[in-house]
Amino acid sequence: MNTFIPDLVIEVTGICNRACIGCYAPNVVSNEDALSLYAKRPELFLTEDSLTSALNELERTPYLTSIRGGEPSIHPHISSLLMAASMQSNHVMLETHGRWLLPKNVVKYKELIRTIRNNNIIVKISFDKMHGMKKEELQQITDFLGWNEIDYRIAITESSLTDFIQTRSLCSWIAEEKIIFQQKAKTEHELVKPMIGTINIRGELKRTVTHKFLQEDTLGEATA
Ligand code: SF4
Numbered sequence: 001m002n003t004f005i006p007d008l009v010i011e012v013t014g015i016c017n018r019a020c021i022g023c024y025a026p027n028v029v030s031n032e033d034a035l036s037l038y039a040k041r042p043e044l045f046l047t048e049d050s051l052t053s054a055l056n057e058l059e060r061t062p063y064l065t066s067i068r069g070g071e072p073s074i075h076p077h078i079s080s081l082l083m084a085a086s087m088q089s090n091h092v093m094l095e096t097h098g099r100w101l102l103p104k105n106v107v108k109y110k111e112l113i114r115t116i117r118n119n120n121i122i123v124k125i126s127f128d129k130m131h132g133m134k135k136e137e138l139q140q141i142t143d144f145l146g147w148n149e150i151d152y153r154i155a156i157t158e159s160s161l162t163d164f165i166q167t168r169s170l171c172s173w174i175a176e177e178k179i180i181f182q183q184k185a186k187t188e189h190e191l192v193k194p195m196i197g198t199i200n201i202r203g204e205l206k207r208t209v210t211h212k213f214l215q216e217d218t219l220g221e222a223t224a
Pocket of ligand 1: 016017018019020023024025027069070071097131
């Protein structure tokens with residue numbers, strides 16, 4: 001079992017097509033088509049130019065860069081952003097709820113799959129009570145990634161060791177080295193802390209990930 005300590009987080013969009021209870025990201029929730037969202041709300045998407053400028057300003061090369069949202073697969077130019085990040089990082093992980101990798105959806109994401117494979121990007125899939133993915137769905141996704149020789153990690157974010165053990169038992173075919181355990185954060189201070197920082201959707205380098213904890217302990221639980 002691994003922990004998750006990225007050097008750099010890149011937030012590529014402030015939109016998600018799910019609304020998990022306990023999500024700390026201040027997302028706009030929408031199921032609209034990615035291109036029309038991009039046309040209507042461009043301020044909610046990181047541009048390749050902003051990302052390139054921000055990466056060029058970094059004082060050192062990140063060992064591990066994590067790409068997240070919202071849901072990064074919603075970004076119509078996610079492949080270009082992944083390539084830009086890959087050129088300036090030793091390793092890149094794509095954090096996702098993973099539904100786009102289900103057999104019924106994946107045909108629309110050929111370009112993204114190709115980019116992931118060609119750039120040795122690791123797909124990090126959330127599998128826990130909050131994200132609510134069925135065991136059978138995760139099996140279909142891990143089979144698909146295996147056939148395509150794409151490396152992956154399964155991130156289990158739970159509040160307690162008991163809950164972690166219970167969720168872990170549901171995905172027993174996953175090798176231990178592919179499991180990441182994340183403690184569910186209850187305050188801003190418990191969120192993941194990237195060593196270099198977070199590039200947000202405006203291309204600004206910030207110390208922490210974007211979150212909606214306004215006052216500590218007043219908004220309930222959130223994920224790490
Ligand atoms: S936890 Fe992840 S999948 Fe769920 S709403 Fe938040 S960003 Fe979307």
